Amino acid sequence: MPSSFQPTRRQALAAGFGSVLLPSALSAQAPAQRPSEIKIGVTTFLSGAPSVFGVPGRNAAEMLAEEINQSGGINGVPVRLFFVDEAPGIDHLVGEFRRLVQNERVDVMLASISSGSCLACTPLGEELRKVTLLWDCGTQRIFEERNYRYAFRTQANATPEILAPLLYLLKTKPDFRTIAVLNQDYAWGRDSWEIWKTAMDALKPGVRVVAELFPRFGATDFSAEVTRLLALRPDVILSTSWGGELDTFIRQAAERRLFERSTFVLPLAESSLERVGRSLPAGHIVGSRGDHWHQHPRPANPQALQRFVENYRRRYNAYPIYPTYHMAQAFSALRAAYAKAIAANGGNWPSDAQLAAAFPGLEFESPTSRMRIREDGQGLEPQLIGTTVHNDRFPFAVMDNMVVFPPEMVTTPAGQNSVNWLKTLTAEMVNRVPDPIRAG
C-alpha cells in the first residue's frame, strides 16, 4: 500500500459499505513499519452519570496528545485519538472496540472507566492481540482470575485504593468501635465494602458494623439514610460513592450536622472536593484512587506536576481530578514502552507483540511519582490519603496530614486473590504505615 493512502475516518467507514476488501490480516503478524501516526483508541464515559470522570479523562487525553504532538510525537511519530462512549452498554462498546482495532487499525487501546467494560474489553484485546492499557477501572479481578499477554494496568486497583484509607484510619484515629457504610448499590459499592470489611476484620477485629446502607445506584436523595446515621451515631462512616451521589450525600449530611458526630472516610472524595466547596468540613478522611493531588507534598518532579496542573486548569478551568492523572499515567507508560520496545528491537519500530513485551517490568513517570508495571501486568501505584482542612488559599477543603503509602505495602502480591490475602493481614501492619506529611 503506498504511504500516501491514508483514508480519513469517514472514507474508511465508507469503504466498509462499498465492500472494498480491506486486508484482514491482523497487525500482530504484519511486519512492523514505522507508521505515519500512532492511533490510540480511548474508551471513556462521554454521557451519563460517570461522565464526571469520563469527560475529564477525555480532556486530559486531548491535552496530552496535543502536547506530545507539539514536542514531535512519540519517537517522532504523532499520535491520533479515537474516543468511544462507554455509556450505551457492553455490546456497543465491544463493537466499537472491534471497529477501532479491525477497521481503524489502532495501535493501542486505553480501556474503560467502568469495571464491567474492562472485564469485557480485556479478553477481547487478548483475542485480537492488541495492546490494551486499563487506564482507570477499579476491579481487582482482572489479573487475579486470568493471565494476559496484551493487557496491562497503568494504575492500582480497588484493593490498595480501599486498604490505604483503612490503614490511615487505623493510624490516625485508632479508637473507633462502630462503623456504618453507605455505598452505591452496584458492583463497585459492594466490592469495595467486601475489601474494607475483610481487611478491617483482620487488622482490628471486633469493630461493630451498625448499618450497611446500599441506596440505589443513581439515588438523588439520602435524607432517610442521614436520619438513620444520626440515630445510630457510628464512630466512623465509610462511603466509596462518587460523582453526583457523593456530592449530594456530603451536602445533605453537612446540612444536618452528621459530620460533627462521626468521622467520614471517603476514598474517592478528591474528585468531589472542588465541586462541594466548603460543604465538606475539616477533619475527615479523603482519598484519590492513587497519589493524585494537585498539592502533593512530595512529588517526584514538582515542576512536572505544576505544569500538568496549570496546563489543565488553563484549558478546562478546573483542578485536575484522579481520572486525568490516570490518563497521564497511561500516556506516560505508552511512551516509555515504545522507547523500550524500539531499543529492544534494534531501533526498528516494534510489532504489537514486541510492544506488549515491553510492558512487564516497565518503569515510567506519573505526574507525581515513578511507577512500575508488575510482571503480571498490574501497575504499582502509591496511594495518598489525607485529612480535610480549610484554608484561605482554596475555596474548598484540601488535604493535610497526608500519608503516601508505598505500593508494595498495600497491593496484593502477584498471583494471589485479594480477599484471601487481606485475611492474612495482621495488626502489626499499621506500625509500618509511613508518618503523615503536613501540607506545605
Added chain:
Amino acid sequence: MTQPRIELLLALLGAAAMVLAAMATPWLKFVLTLALAKGIAVLGIMLLLRAGQVSFGHALYVALGAYTVAFLAPSMPDAALLLVAAALGTTVAGLLIGLFVSRYREIFFGMLNLALSMVFYSMLEKFYHYTRGTDGIRVPSLTVAGVPLDRVSYEWTIFGMALVLALGFGVFARVYLASPLGQALSAIKTRETRLDFMGVSSRNVLLSAYVLSALMAGCAGALIAMTSRHVTPLLAYWTASGELVFIAILGGAGGVLGPFLGAAAYELVRVYAAATVADMWQMILGAVLLLVILFARGGIWGLLSSRLQRGRVA
C-alpha cells in the same frame, strides 16, 4: 410476482448483502450479528404490535436468554446446546408470565411488562454474589456442536446461526400471521369482543403470540451473549426494552422484514454516528427517529413496500 415472493426475494437479497458486508469488513460482522439478534427480538414485539399491544419489557426475555447462556456456559460450553437451553428457558418463562399479563391490554399490558423486566433487572443487580452485579459475567469461549473453533470461524458460525434463525423465524412469523391464529391477532386490535362471539379465546390468541415473542427474544439474548461474550444487567434495563420498540417503529410493523431493516439501520446509524461524533450519537439517533415518525409513519418497510406497490401498478 406476488407479495410473499417479493418479500422472500428481498430477504435473500438482504441476507446476501449482509454476508458480503461482513466479508468485506470483519468488524461489521459483529455489528450485523447483533443487528440480526435484535431483529429477531423485534420480530416478537411486532407480533404483539399486530394485536395492538406494546410491550415495554421484552428486554426481560433478552436478558434471560443471555444470562442462561452465561450461567450454563461454564458447565456446558457449546453454542448449539446453549441456544436450545435459552430458547426453552425463555419459552417457559414467557408462558408463566404470559398467563398473567395476557389478561391485560394496552397501557396495563405495557406497564406490567415494564415492571417485571425491572424486577428482573434489580435481581440481576442485587443478587450480587450470584450475578456479579453490574460487572456482569464473562462468557467463556464456546464450541459449536462439539467442534472447537478459532476466533474468526467462531464469529462466522454465530453470524450464520443468527442469519439462519432470522430467516427461519421470519418465514415462521409470515406463516403464523397468515394463519387463523395470526389473523385473530389483528382482531384483538380492531375489536376484541367479536372474537369472543366467534368462540375464539382472545386470551389464548394473545398468549400464543406472547410465548412466541418470548422465545424469539430469548434466542436473540442467547445470540447477543454468544457474540459480545459478556453479559450485564443493562440488557434487562428499561432503555433496552425501549430500544426494541424504537427499532420496531423505525423498521415498520407492516411486514416481517421491517424488524430486520430497522435493527440493521439502528445499529449502523449508531455505529456510524458514534464514529463521527463520539459524544453526539444520541442526538443523531433521536433525529432519525423523529424524521421517521414525522415523514414515514410506516417505517423503513412502509417506505419500501409503497415504492414496490407503486412500481407494480405502473
